[in-house]
Amino acid sequence: MLIKAFAHFLRDILCSCRLCMSSFRATKEIPLLHFRTPRVDTFMVGPEFDSLEEQNLGGTISDRMRPAIFLHFFFGTLACLSLLCVIAEDPSRYYTWTVTYGTISPLGSPQQGILINGQFPGPTIDCVTNDNIIVTVINKLDKPFLITWNGIKQRKTPWQDGTLGTNCPIPPNSNWTYKFQTKDQIGTYSYFPSTLMHRAAGGFGGFNIASRSVIPIPYPIPVEEFTLLVGDWYKSSHKALQAKLDSGIPLPLPNALLINGLPSGSTFTGEKGKTYKFRVSNVGISTSINFRIQAHTMTLVEVEGAHTVQSVYDSLDVHVGQSVAVLVTLHATVKDYFIVASTRFTKPVLTATSFLKYAGSSTPASEPLPIGPTYQIHWSMMQARTIRRNLTANAARPNPQGSFHYGTIPIQRTLILANSATKINGTLRYAVNGISYVNPATPLKLADYYNISGVFKLNSIKDTPPSGPAVFGTSVIGTTLHDLIEIVFQNNETTLQSWHLDGYTFWTVGFGSGQWTPDMRRRYNLADANSRHTVQVYPNSWSAVLASLDNKGMWNLRSAIWSRQYLGQQLYIRVWSNETSLFTEYDVPDNALYCGKAKRP
Template identity: 75%
Template sequence: MSIQMSMKCAAKDPAVLDPGSMLHFEFVIFGFAVADNKDLERHIRMKQATRILYFCLGFLALLNFSFVQAEDPYRYYTWTVTYGSVKVLDQPQRVILINGQFPGPNIECNTNDNVIVNVFNKLDEPFLLTWNGVKQRRTSWQDGVLGTNCPIPPNSNWTYKFQTKDQIGTFNYFPSTALHRAAGGFGGFNVIQRSVISVPYPVPEAEFTLLVGDWYKTDHKVLQQKLDQGIPLPSPDALLINGLKNGPIFTGEKGKSYKFRVSNVGISTSFNFRIQGHTMTLVEVEGAHTMQEVYESLDVHPGQSVAVLVTLHASPKDYYIVASTRFTKSVLTTTGVLRYAGSNTPPSLPLPIGPTYHIHWSIKQARTIRLNLTANAARPNPQGSFHYGGINVVRQLFLANTAAKINGKLRYAVNGISYVDPTTPLKLADWFNIPGVFTLNSIPDKPTNATPVLAPSVVGTTLHDFVEIVLINTEDTVQSWHLDGYSFYVVAYGTRDRPWTPEKRNYRYNLVDAISRHTVQVYPGAWAAILVSLDNKGMWNFRSAIWSRRYLGQQLYFRVWNNEKSLYTETDVPPNALFCGKAKNPLNA
């Protein structure tokens, strides 16, 4: 039997193939026939042909790989931040506009896109934006909080540069300085999957972004003055959807499904969200695909985001979209409209009823939100592992929030430390080894009975630590905690009558499919437990999402560090970095 195979690689000897030459292959395989060839000769020829084939195919694969390794797409934005007068409720008031818009423009991008946002600050005071839930991999330089960035001075600009690496989901952005968040400056930040990656639910006909939050008639600077005097903020005056008290209309066609991306952009209040005559299928929470449970209404706490699918199966007319406050003495309600295409029938009362103060109802609902372990999409927690239940915890933190008076004024403390921002950002001080800015591990790992003090509190951790954090709420209001740069697994909620004990790990923790998210609520007098893999190097803010509490000290920072100097673990200080405080001349500090 003889088999003949010939191959030509641009008329070159395959052993010394010129990488710049064109490739041309000819394969000639003749079928089985009787011949006089010896077995040895046949074996040698087959081996030679095989080597040549593998060499040429390997080189072709390498060449093709070089062609497809183009850089991920860039999306450029130029934003001008100004004050403007807008009639939000019943009278005009000063708000923060981005490119003349209230709320600001949404960012719509794909997984792995490079996002470049050039921000021009036309306010009368320094300003920063933070990207709520959008994880800046290896670069806390872009986080946009005072612990990592010098603020953008008035009448100047600064450019954020980061990548939406390995993530999809529903996020938002907002101002992180002073009490600017109470004046606007927020918007949606939606990351959709690349075309080569599927999502575990039918592709919706369209998407709607709903930014829901509480609102004050009082100017944000007056609210800030109250806090500076140690006076707690009053209850908000209203709830808004996309900056409107009533009226935003979302139109769809009967029989089709739509994705509603809903974010709580308020500064203090949880709300319940529902759509008259329709159910909602939860599909995503803050970048994590969920088990697709069906709900009539959903609680969304400060700083949180959800995405739901809604199928228009009812009679063609208009239906109310409703959000109402939770756990408040007086219930605030706002409405929008879901309109069937061609409808001439306005929505009718009564509004669908939602829960008001029912805490146990909310806890039970929260426990039903679980991670979809079979989802084939960008990982919601690239820093961690889906097998988190089998990872050894190397550090345990028990963090309790308390109200206290320091120097005669109201403050909020965590484990006895009420955070204050130094004039030099923590990240710059750490990077340039500037002394006298903060003390590492200045905050204890457990609550103490010590008198609360003012200080910049920083928890020192090592890159790749797997940490358990138990958040203990000592007060009679719902708390909400957010961690920049990460998603964490919410493994347990506890109640006032069943305080946390080590035994809870054995029978209360969900160590299989706990939801991965960046913001978690802690119910009055209760606790919540989270697990987080700290493998995003940098200085990361852990804060109350209730903004008055954060402003008065309920926050801290995680320094995630190792002694390796590598761009694979952390980028260098950006060439356009702003310098302030002791870091104005960092090389001489």
């Protein structure tokens, strides 16, 4: 009887919360957007409850339970109010972004750029773990447009990911509002356009998530933070670059590097003896960079949402799509110093500079610039192996980062993905395991949700590289929620690759030269491998990652090198569970756009 009473007590609390949330769901006072509490599908305590009927979930409280009616109501209401109070602690941040073309001259000559609220680069989003982010994007371009949030996991909200596999693009002279939560995340990220070659024209910006005040960070709070968006740049317009690719011509090397939209001149000012955080993201479309500060060392503290072992570096490689955060203490003589970014693995080497200015300085920065690595692939791989996860630090939650022992979990599936440059019908394409991806007119996520046939076929791509010529296809790999998968990126080309997975971070457990074999697993770091959302794969080499599939959705796995993504080097991973529950995924949003075969219900 005691067990049954407790079961009914918990049942009533859940039902009270559900009813309470249903009543308040439509109000504007609660920053929940379209979120709601999950439906209770089953409830079981002990072997005596074999069905919903036996649990009496839909009936009346028995006579023996009548003395507890008041307590049930009281505690149920209290739990509901407590839930609302907890929810109300997560603030909402509202943004309205108008996306337009505008004339910019980063290299001295006017060219067409993509501006957000008239800015190039776009505005930086600064928020806190679990904040609700509401961004209304007004598209004033002449083409459909989407923004993707690079590294934001979109837990329960795959509808907000901003790729053509999850969203219909925003038509010209129209708008759409993204609504998502920075759920259980901290760190340094970026955003950029995911449509066409828009990314080569701008529309990108920083996205920084600070820790909640109740979660300590594993280093003294810096005096100030600086966001540096570093990326390659072309003199040609994004439309001209796209036309080249459409005609089967590969893109040449970029013309320059930019730091915050300028090849030189950006200035960051600090006081001697103080420590500052530099958040550095590679927002380019094709080129790895090396970052360094004249006469100063950098302490790496975070990579794409994970606190790292605090190693000290003179310079750091940051590959396309990646982000890092470093601490810099101003310990040198009071003057100005060069901040330098230079390209990796290119001939010629391109360089961009900014300035670290000491407060009170009247002495300009002086050459020579600090020398960085240029084509030393082994040097870069060795540095990558030194970046390790801080196991004792808390990240977004109070539990230590090392509390999840990924290295002890059996691998359910191995994917070996080989990129290739190929020709299909005589035209340049890029492929993964022999499939060059083609975006269907209907987003995969909508097709999956509404069971629309003829859009994609699960597992149309092989788990290992096949022989034979490449073909066009819409590649979707089917996986199961909560599985641990191993992904081996095999690069048999002579150029460096950069791979990004939406919705997740993965553990970068291994890098190596040549062909991967199962014996390579003996070299994996199964204790404190770094976790991140984008991993580099060196020429004629492999990189191996482990991913715990804890986020239901349809997630884009793509080349971060945008010309390769545009011409087919991408696929989607469907993370699926037969359970329909708001614990794992929210419903399609009311404001969802529909296109292709997907029609508004």
